[in-house]
Amino acid sequence: xxxxxxxxxxxxxxxxxxxxxxxxxxKMGDSVRFTDLMSSSHGLSARTLTKRLSELERxxxxxxxxxxxxxxxxxxxxxxxxxxxxxxxxxxxxxAMKWDxxx
Amino acid sequence: xxxxxxxxxxxxxxxxxxxxxxxxxxKMGDSVRFTDLMSSSHGLSARTLTKRLSELERxxxxxxxxxxxxxxxxxxxxxxxxxxxxxxxxxxxxxAMKWDxxx
Numbered sequence: 543x544x545x546x547x548x549x550x551x552x553x554x555x556x557x558x559x560x561x562x563x564x565x566x567x568x569k570m571g572d573s574v575r576f577t578d579l580m581s582s583s584h585g586l587s588a589r590t591l592t593k594r595l596s597e598l599e600r601x602x603x604x605x606x607x608x609x610x611x612x613x614x615x616x617x618x619x620x621x622x623x624x625x626x627x628x629x630x631x632x633x634x635x636x637x638a639m640k641w642d643x644x645x
Numbered sequence: 646x647x648x649x650x651x652x653x654x655x656x657x658x659x660x661x662x663x664x665x666x667x668x669x670x671x672k673m674g675d676s677v678r679f680t681d682l683m684s685s686s687h688g689l690s691a692r693t694l695t696k697r698l699s700e701l702e703r704x705x706x707x708x709x710x711x712x713x714x715x716x717x718x719x720x721x722x723x724x725x726x727x728x729x730x731x732x733x734x735x736x737x738x739x740x741a742m743k744w745d746x747x748x
Contacts, residue, residue, distance in 0.1 A: 548738070548741035548742055548744065548745035549665060549734070549737060549738050549741045550665070551741070551745070552737065552740075552741045552744065553656065553659065553660045553665075554660070556656065557656045557657070557660040562652060562653070562656075602744075602747065623740075623743075623744055623747070626740055627740060627744075630733070630736050630737055630740055631652070633733050633736065634652060634655065634733055634737075635651070635652050637655075637726075637729055637730060637733055638651035638652045638654070638655045639651055640726075641651065641655065641705075641726050641730075642651035642654070644705065644726070
């Protein structure tokens with residue numbers, strides 16, 4: 543698989559530890575804050591979460607909206623591309639559950 | 646993402662270098678031989694191909710049929726589970742191509 547294959551590239555992103563979990567939490571919460579993500583994912587460090595969020599933002603799968611309030615508020619939500627990817631991931635999840643049951 | 650999550654497990658398998666490529670070649674050829682796979686994938690070593698094929702067989706995504714002929718003939722084809730996975734992978738590929746175009 544070439545490095546310039548888009549499928550390999552997206553698997554490289556969503557295959558990273560915590561990434562699908564983070565995307566799933568954002569999808570379920572619609573629009574979530576950093577602290578929501580921290581508290582819903584046991585074992586995930588703030589450092590890793592920061593890294594994953596910025597990877598996902600760069601890949602245009604999530605968007606970061608910062609509200610000019612005191613104290614400042616930042617929320618993450620899925621982009622349209624991210625939503626579509628999560629729909630397809632749902633199909634994989636269904637398939638994987640059946641596949642796993644026959645292991 | 647837990648290690649016992651089926652989605653993480655399947656991404657761990659199909660995310661490996663060459664695996665999707667091999668699955669795709671088997672899908673297109675319907676039933677293919679080791680030498681077919683070698684000749685269609687530049688840069689893939691016999692050692693890696695052997696490893697990937699046995700991983701895919703263990704995961705029940707492909708099946709290996711050995712024909713009792715002289716010289717012996719071995720062919721690989723997708724299992725029903727493998728076919729379904731490739732259908733879903735096709736959706737990811739379509740999505741990834743669009744996503745990539747907006748990079």
